[in-house]
Amino acid sequence: MAIKLQTLLGQLAQITAQLREVMDMEPTQVVMDSCILRFELAYEVLWKTLQAHATWQGKFVQSPRESFKHGYQCGFIQDWGAAESMISDRNLLTHSYDLEAARRVHARLTGYLEFIQGILSALQNEAI
Numbered sequence: 405m406a407i408k409l410q411t412l413l414g415q416l417a418q419i420t421a422q423l424r425e426v427m428d429m430e431p432t433q434v435v436m437d438s439c440i441l442r443f444e445l446a447y448e449v450l451w452k453t454l455q456a457h458a459t460w461q462g463k464f465v466q467s468p469r470e471s472f473k474h475g476y477q478c479g480f481i482q483d484w485g486a487a488e489s490m491i492s493d494r495n496l497l498t499h500s501y502d503l504e505a506a507r508r509v510h511a512r513l514t515g516y517l518e519f520i521q522g523i524l525s526a527l528q529n530e531a532i
Contacts, residue, residue, distance in 0.1 A: 412453040
């Protein structure tokens with residue numbers, strides 16, 4: 405497996421652990437903001453990890469959506485609807501910070517974390 409892919413897998417594991425850590429804290433506004441930022445970081449590293457996997461397989465993908473589609477085609481992503489929801493929520497947060505939208509997304513972060521960890525686990529299992 406390519407070194408870049410291995411590095412990104414390690415980073416994704418670390419970021420998801422940090423996201424879980426902050427999600428376990430008392431939900432103040434500052435903690436919620438931290439959760440959202442760590443979610444956005446996990447999202448970025450996840451799509452880049454899937455992109456690196458595609459490159460390792462000789463495929464060219466440029467965007468997050470293409471990377472997630474690659475993950476779906478490879479079987480790392482089982483629920484395309486969950487991927488679409490996560491992409492939509494991440495874009496909503498990035499392009500317009502609205503406190504109510506942030507609260508709604510924060511309420512879904514546990515599901516997104518499990519979704520990300522499932523993809524990470526599948527990628528790690530392939531690397532073994």
